[in-house]
Amino acid sequence: xxxxxxxxxxxxxxxxxxxxxxxxxxxxxxxxxxxxxxxxxxxxxxxxxxxxxxxxxxxxxxxxxxxxxxxxxxxxxxxxxxxxxxxxxxxxxxxxxxxxxxxxxxxxxxxxxxxx
Amino acid sequence: xxxxxxxxxxxxxxxxxxxxxxxxxxxxxxxxxxxxxxxxxxxxxxxxxxxxxxxxxxxxxxxxxxxxxxxxxxxxxxxxxxxxxxxxxxxxxxxxxxxxxxxxxxxxxx
Numbered sequence: 001x002x003x004x005x006x007x008x009x010x011x012x013x014x015x016x017x018x019x020x021x022x023x024x025x026x027x028x029x030x031x032x033x034x035x036x037x038x039x040x041x042x043x044x045x046x047x048x049x050x051x052x053x054x055x056x057x058x059x060x061x062x063x064x065x066x067x068x069x070x071x072x073x074x075x076x077x078x079x080x081x082x083x084x085x086x087x088x089x090x091x092x093x094x095x096x097x098x099x100x101x102x103x104x105x106x107x108x109x110x111x112x113x114x115x116x
Numbered sequence: 117x118x119x120x121x122x123x124x125x126x127x128x129x130x131x132x133x134x135x136x137x138x139x140x141x142x143x144x145x146x147x148x149x150x151x152x153x154x155x156x157x158x159x160x161x162x163x164x165x166x167x168x169x170x171x172x173x174x175x176x177x178x179x180x181x182x183x184x185x186x187x188x189x190x191x192x193x194x195x196x197x198x199x200x201x202x203x204x205x206x207x208x209x210x211x212x213x214x215x216x217x218x219x220x221x222x223x224x225x226x
Contacts, residue, residue: 109161
């Protein structure tokens with residue numbers, strides 16, 4: 001079964017850090033661009049970052065540039081999002097998704113709450 | 117800054133047809149933006165409906181179709197059913213690795 005499973009969410013204080021993981025299974029992970037999408041409570045979906053198959057290209061939404069880093073480990077079929085200098089406005093469910101211009105597989109999401 | 121526009125809300129009667137649109141704050145949407153559409157029922161993860169303007173994702177019924185209408189991308193739902201009541205999001209690919217979601221349309225079936 002093709003599947004993405006996120007983990008690593010939780011409660012963190014403003015200014016803190018968190019690392020999200022996304023475990024892929026059921027497909028050849030190294031063949032696909034991968035993307036992080038987030039959704040703040042009661043709000044819409046927001047594209048956050050993506051990474052090319054070999055990790056050579058990475059792109060970010062302006063609001064997270066310099067604070068978030070996307071990475072992947074193709075040997076472990078895993079995608080990551082290192083989030084530093086977290087702010088209250090980063091509070092959201094974070095989804096990993098497969099694809100570049102469209103996202104055909106989605107995980108169930110992991111909740112990140114930034115609060116003191 | 118590029119803004120992708122969607123109707124905030126729409127309603128349709130059971131069995132009816134509704135067309136949701138996806139536009140740009142400046143300029144026209146074309147197939148070059150590879151518009152895609154996602155359905156998100158309350159409390160659930162998004163589900164892919166349409167990609168590359170008009171290609172249905174696996175398992176999506178043919179009641180859902182995508183197109184370009186005028187200067188916007190469009191998602192048409194025919195024969196609306198109660199479980200079509202969801203939030204619908206479009207995505208436009210701007211190139212250079214960047215994608216942007218629309219603000220979403222809340223569809224009510226009543």
